[in-house]
Amino acid sequence: MSIQATNKLYYHNTYWRECNATVLEMKYNQQGEIWVALDQTVMYPTGGGQPHDSGHINHIEVIDVEEEDGVIWHRLAESLPEGTKHVTVEIDWERRFDHMQQHAGQHILSAAFEELYQAETIGFHLGKETCTIDLVLPEFTDEMARKTEYFTNELILENREINARFVTEEDLDKYPLRKKPSGYEQIRLVIIPELDYNPCGGTHPQRTGEVGPLLLIGYEKYKGGTRVHFAVGKRVIRLLNEKHALLKSLSKMTSAPEEKLQDSIQKLQDDRKRLEQEVTEKNNQILEIFANQMIEEVNAHPQQVAFSRIFEGRSIAELQKIARLVIEKCPQAICTLVGGDHDKQQIVCARGEQVSLEMNKLLAVILQRIGGKGGGSAQLAQGGASSEHSLAQINDMIVVELQTLLKED
Numbered sequence: 001m002s003i004q005a006t007n008k009l010y011y012h013n014t015y016w017r018e019c020n021a022t023v024l025e026m027k028y029n030q031q032g033e034i035w036v037a038l039d040q041t042v043m044y045p046t047g048g049g050q051p052h053d054s055g056h057i058n059h060i061e062v063i064d065v066e067e068e069d070g071v072i073w074h075r076l077a078e079s080l081p082e083g084t085k086h087v088t089v090e091i092d093w094e095r096r097f098d099h100m101q102q103h104a105g106q107h108i109l110s111a112a113f114e115e116l117y118q119a120e121t122i123g124f125h126l127g128k129e130t131c132t133i134d135l136v137l138p139e140f141t142d143e144m145a146r147k148t149e150y151f152t153n154e155l156i157l158e159n160r161e162i163n164a165r166f167v168t169e170e171d172l173d174k175y176p177l178r179k180k181p182s183g184y185e186q187i188r189l190v191i192i193p194e195l196d197y198n199p200c201g202g203t204h205p206q207r208t209g210e211v212g213p214l215l216l217i218g219y220e221k222y223k224g225g226t227r228v229h230f231a232v233g234k235r236v237i238r239l240l241n242e243k244h245a246l247l248k249s250l251s252k253m254t255s256a257p258e259e260k261l262q263d264s265i266q267k268l269q270d271d272r273k274r275l276e277q278e279v280t281e282k283n284n285q286i287l288e289i290f291a292n293q294m295i296e297e298v299n300a301h302p303q304q305v306a307f308s309r310i311f312e313g314r315s316i317a318e319l320q321k322i323a324r325l326v327i328e329k330c331p332q333a334i335c336t337l338v339g340g341d342h343d344k345q346q347i348v349c350a351r352g353e354q355v356s357l358e359m360n361k362l363l364a365v366i367l368q369r370i371g372g373k374g375g376g377s378a379q380l381a382q383g384g385a386s387s388e389h390s391l392a393q394i395n396d397m398i399v400v401e402l403q404t405l406l407k408e409d
């Protein structure tokens, strides 16, 4: 048994915020959601790129509104008392009027793109924060963006009428439509005279002035065309407030007035770069000191071949640097270094050119025992592990292994 189509009051008057209605049917779907159909409603269902209204039916929250075969179904947060016949429907006007501003703003923006660049709009998304349209427009520039934004706001400020009417397919020839829809008995046109004739099922204000300011936020290449991000009406005020608060906070953080922010941030970046260079230089000096201490030790022990050290907190790259400096000055020595920390241990093994023991083989033995990974050449090998062993334990392992290998050698 099918039920009668709902009388869509939002098409009689887009400003009606509430109405009385009779319950036609209440049903639970498979997910346990409660949906109610009414004989008439002011609530707009999801469609034509415009999100559904929200609000209340007899003070019960409406969380979704959908249309199915001409019947408008309202999803309720909880069910109406058994046998409820007559209800009052109230919409969240803030949300609805916002949708009206975004949607009408989109029509005007799309008309501006047609006027200025003969660019057709092929997609519209009304998002929670901002909206987008997709255009058949391969090239778009900042200058074009500013021009379009200016032109759109001029059209809005002219406070032109926005009319909506139902027409039959035959009537369509009377209107300068860019593209004629087909296959509908009744077609609803939203008309801004002498500017835009658009088949559309959405809710619009009566005049363009109510749309408020339109801000073109950005654009990007999208599927061979252009996607434009924008915001309309009260959203523009909100966005500007947010940006203003951000600028104020940045200004406070940098102790610079807003107009000097760019200079101030540039200076911070330059300072950081300079400091990074200084830190790198100082660190290299420290690594050289470590290497020199080891070289002294090697020179003080002419009978000894292998020299091991722990440098806690040092990275593999730092250990490599120390090891290279040592074996360069001490071709008769082997230099093994352990760094990193409790969670991740790093090992570097290096030999001078007068030594024949292969460092990659030595490292492989150690890594196998501690479950690490690494590699390298006979001259220089490096690896790391996340083992349970302490840096000292790993260092001891290397020392013992080296003693064994050197005896065999």
Ligand SMILES: [Zn+2]
Pocket (backbone or CB within 6 Å): 048, 103, 107, 190, 198, 199, 200, 201, 202
């Ligand atoms: Zn529309």
